[in-house]
Amino acid sequence: MNENVTQAIQGVPLNYYIWLSTALFVIGVLGVLYRKNAIIIFMCIELMLNAVNVLLVAFSAYHGDGAGQVFVFFIMAVAAAEVAVGLAILIVIYHNTKTTDINVLNKLKW
Amino acid sequence: MNAVYILSGLGIFSLLAEIFSFRKILFPIVLLGLLATAGLLVMDWNTGTSHFSNMLTFDNYAIAFSAGIAVIAFLWFLMSRDYFENNTHVTDHFALVLFSLVGAVFMVSYSNLAMLFLGIEILSISLYIMAGSKMTDLFSNEASFKYFLMGSFATGFLLFGIALVYGVTGSFDLGKINQVITAGSTEFSALLYAGVLLMMVGLAFKISAVPFHFWAPDVYEGSPTVVTAFMSTIVKIAAFAGFFRLFATCFASVSGEWVNVVQVIAVLTLVVSNITAVYQNSVKRMLAFSSIAHAGYLLITLVALNEISASAILYYVLAYAAASLAAFAVLHNVAFENENASAESFNGLSKRNPFHAFAMTVALLSLAGIPPLAGFFAKYYIFTVAFESGYVGIVLLAVVTSLIGIYYYFRIIIAMYLKAPETTTPVAVTTMHNVMLVICLLSTIILGLFPDMIIKLI
Numbered sequence: 001m002n003e004n005v006t007q008a009i010q011g012v013p014l015n016y017y018i019w020l021s022t023a024l025f026v027i028g029v030l031g032v033l034y035r036k037n038a039i040i041i042f043m044c045i046e047l048m049l050n051a052v053n054v055l056l057v058a059f060s061a062y063h064g065d066g067a068g069q070v071f072v073f074f075i076m077a078v079a080a081a082e083v084a085v086g087l088a089i090l091i092v093i094y095h096n097t098k099t100t101d102i103n104v105l106n107k108l109k110w
Numbered sequence: 111m112n113a114v115y116i117l118s119g120l121g122i123f124s125l126l127a128e129i130f131s132f133r134k135i136l137f138p139i140v141l142l143g144l145l146a147t148a149g150l151l152v153m154d155w156n157t158g159t160s161h162f163s164n165m166l167t168f169d170n171y172a173i174a175f176s177a178g179i180a181v182i183a184f185l186w187f188l189m190s191r192d193y194f195e196n197n198t199h200v201t202d203h204f205a206l207v208l209f210s211l212v213g214a215v216f217m218v219s220y221s222n223l224a225m226l227f228l229g230i231e232i233l234s235i236s237l238y239i240m241a242g243s244k245m246t247d248l249f250s251n252e253a254s255f256k257y258f259l260m261g262s263f264a265t266g267f268l269l270f271g272i273a274l275v276y277g278v279t280g281s282f283d284l285g286k287i288n289q290v291i292t293a294g295s296t297e298f299s300a301l302l303y304a305g306v307l308l309m310m311v312g313l314a315f316k317i318s319a320v321p322f323h324f325w326a327p328d329v330y331e332g333s334p335t336v337v338t339a340f341m342s343t344i345v346k347i348a349a350f351a352g353f354f355r356l357f358a359t360c361f362a363s364v365s366g367e368w369v370n371v372v373q374v375i376a377v378l379t380l381v382v383s384n385i386t387a388v389y390q391n392s393v394k395r396m397l398a399f400s401s402i403a404h405a406g407y408l409l410i411t412l413v414a415l416n417e418i419s420a421s422a423i424l425y426y427v428l429a430y431a432a433a434s435l436a437a438f439a440v441l442h443n444v445a446f447e448n449e450n451a452s453a454e455s456f457n458g459l460s461k462r463n464p465f466h467a468f469a470m471t472v473a474l475l476s477l478a479g480i481p482p483l484a485g486f487f488a489k490y491y492i493f494t495v496a497f498e499s500g501y502v503g504i505v506l507l508a509v510v511t512s513l514i515g516i517y518y519y520f521r522i523i524i525a526m527y528l529k530a531p532e533t534t535t536p537v538a539v540t541t542m543h544n545v546m547l548v549i550c551l552l553s554t555i556i557l558g559l560f561p562d563m564i565i566k567l568i
Contacts, residue, residue, distance in 0.1 A: 018277075018301075021273075025266070025270055028266065029263075029266070032259070032263055038255070041259065045259075045262045045263065045266060048263075048266035048269075048270070049265075049266060049269065051270070052266070052269040052270050052272075052273050055270070055273040055274070055277065056273045056276065059273065059276055059277040059280075062277075063277075063280040065280055065281075067276075067281065067282055068273075068276055070224075071224055071227075071272075071276070071282065074224055074227065074228060075227075075269060078227070078228070078231045078235075081231075081235055082231065082235055082258075082262055082265075085235050085238050085239060085258065086238070086258050086259075086262070088239075089238065089239075089242050089251070089254050089255050089258055090255070092242060092245050092251055092254075093251045093252075093255060096246065096248055096251060097248070102255075105251075105252040105255060105256070106252075
């Protein structure tokens with residue numbers, strides 16, 4: 001790890017990172033719960049995952065332990081795979097319904 | 111460890127089979143491969159080896175559950191043969207199922223939180239596709255999308271929990287986390303508890319425990335029946351085994367902080383799912399609620415954690431999976447045209463296909479917990495665990511809810527034997543299905559007669 005980057009990260013109190021990522025995470029959760037457009041919901045899920053990434057990198061720098069950053073790579077790779085599948089599902093739905101509004105998905109009782 | 115190699119190899123082989131036109135021999139090879147997986151796992155019994163710098167540990171717990179998953183997958187392949195045959199992308203489906211089995215093995219054998227995360231994702235991403243495999247069917251699309259949405263939402267919570275636990279303990283390794291927690295550094299304890307609770311929320315989504323269950327009935331109902339069977343057996347087993355492994359080993363020393371939450375979740379799951387199941391008309395949806403209810407019974411073992419909890423869980427999931435697969439196989443045949451068959455479509459099944467009616471009866475009786483079938487002893491052992499740890503109240507509640515369960519299971523049995531059939535055409539079945547049903551029934555009865563085989567294992 002580049003020492004300057006580590007020092008730059010450690011220059012900010014750890015609490016700030018925790019609050020930042022918690023705020024990002026909560027925004028993501030609220031977005032998933034309240035938005036109706038499937039694409040925006042995908043973006044909010046990505047926001048949740050990236051909040052976790054910020055948190056992991058901050059903890060990793062403070063612990064001086066590389067494992068957290070490796071975990072971030074796992075999350076990025078998995079999130080990419082997940083979104084690929086999610087968009088494929090969405091395209092199929094769009095083919096059948098011509099909309100990306102999740103309110104059309106009410107055939108099954110919630 | 112060989113299990114992971116064989117399953118991944120089989121998955122890659124399935125993908126190649128499409129290119130080299132091995133399609134005809136693929137099915138027997140996959141069946142043999144699954145049996146070989148189970149056999150190799152059992153040969154490692156009592157060795158407890160670790161792999162990938164201590165990321166996966168195949169202790170007896172992991173071996174027992176992985177081998178169980180391989181055997182259940184074997185039965186599931188027998189059941190879903192005709193579904194695959196009617197599908198043009200048969201090899202892709204095989205590959206997806208096999209890769210998701212790799213994920214399931216990760217989920218029961220991880221000793222590092224990274225592997226828990228990867229296992230869940232490998233399992234889930236394949237399943238999102240399988241749930242939506244009927245591309246032109248809106249129900250299937252909707253099930254797939256809801257599953258995807260709730261799955262990744264839950265993953266978000268799980269990851270945030272993992273990040274917080276990592277922040278406090280400085281490690282993803284279960285053993286090291288346990289050391290730090292046991293040593294009791296209280297510096298970041300609020301963060302630690304937040305992390306543990308968030309991980310619990312994420313995993314409770316995966317095992318579909320109330321109040322995180324709302325996606326499950328829809329997804330189970332909308333997916334093709336064979337995929338529903340896969341989700342309610344293998345996925346549920348892997349998710350619960352992973353849940354238990356984490357909380358019973360890693361966080362056991364702070365159990366005072368989370369046990370009340372699990373207790374509330376277990377009670378809610380038992381009450382809500384059993385009562386809602388009574389009001390379902392679609393049999394598939396009823397089975398979905400019944401599978402949520404079984405998650406509730408399993409959670410009792412985590413509340414009343416003691417040394418026989420793990421064996422009780424293993425016995426319960428095997429008994430549940432055998433009965434549940436049989437019930438789904440019968441449903442698949444009875445409701446071949448109409449995926450969301452109501453209880454009425456079972457009217458007079460005893461005249462249309464006596465063996466299927468008998469198999470469904472045994473499966474439902476086992477799920478309801480009637481002696482001498484396996485389902486009864488499964489519940490009995492779980493209640494014993496709870497009783498020994500002094501949770502009498504929750505045992506009483508669970509007995510009451512399983513009485514409610516008997517009501518909705520018996521509705522189908524009554525329809526099969528006492529009501530007049532709507533049509534007299536016999537239900538067509540393949541030999542493969544009959545073989546699979548016979549194996550399921552025999553294991554339900556044998557597990558019920560000789561529970562000691564499993565209960566002394568772990």
